[in-house]
Amino acid sequence: MEIIKIGMADLGVAKPPSRLRTTGLGSCVGVVLYDHVHKVAGMAHVMLPESSLAKGGELSVGKYADTAIPYLIQQMQNEGAAPRNMVAKLAGGAQMFAFLGGNDMMRIGPRNVEACKMALQAAQIKVIAEDTGGNCGRTIEFDSTTGVLQIRTVNQGVKEV
């Protein structure tokens, strides 16, 4: 069994029996897409809500919700997945330091979650499970065979959705 590690602002696709994993999600959002018919899974580690925030330089598609999600769907299609079968699971988007809530940049967690949901809605993909918000870091692992997403936190242990 291979575990594919997804870094920050990165994305990847897996087929059984591989698993997709990303560690230390804070305000970042881990987006998992799954086609249960063709057994193709995809994961993105989204860092910022919109690519319009980018200031110059080359655009890294995996970094922004509005670019990462369409690109992930396309990558999964290349592996034989069909968008109409896809469902989504989300984790992350925490606000690690709540006191800074007044600053827009520090509210990045909730904004990331909203942006992911908008991009998923635009692609007509339903969010069937989420563990977002709060103030804790998360590590997630997705099993492309069963479609189960495992979410680990420091204080609340492990849960599966």
Place this chain on the structure above:
Amino acid sequence: MAYFTKFGDFQFDVLREIGNIGAGHAATALSQLMQKAIDMKVPQVRIIPFDEVADCVGGAENVVVTVFLRVEGDSPGNMFFILDLDSARHLLTQITGINKEVEEWDELQVSALREVGNILTGSYLSSLADLTKLNLQPSVPGLAVDMAGAILSYGLYALGQSGDFALTIDTAFFEGNEQVKGNFFLIPDPESLPILFRSLGVPFDGDY
């Protein structure tokens, strides 16, 4: 990452010196608080991909105690004071006489450690402000006990908008017998670098 390519040895030296002076003052403050000698390592200035930032403190999943504050003013950025769990417990015991595992901390212990972080990062910043004559103000500090990756990524959002690399000024310190050891991290926002350099009269023709 256009502006990082303009870095030469001289610019790196200047940033190391910033870390040296800032963390030096912070270590002195810590030494006074603990009534113990504190040693410091040579600051590390690195330009690294986001993923590797957490590796400096034991990896993205390593649980750490962190005091975080946002630096506002002329040269904005993010500042972290990071301790491993054992160090945080020892530090608290030394300063308050309370010996409790981190999981058992209540509001009082959290508040005490946040204040320690506030004092130390405050001395780091004020020495930096004195040196550069820039107006630098710390935000209210926040404390979190969580995965290093989740915490440090907070310092990367401003950088994320203009590139995939972070410039970190990392200074490790330790008490004589290594019961308390930790790191100060300063991660300047990208637009702060030319301001920092200009204030010190360092040539830098970074463009964005």
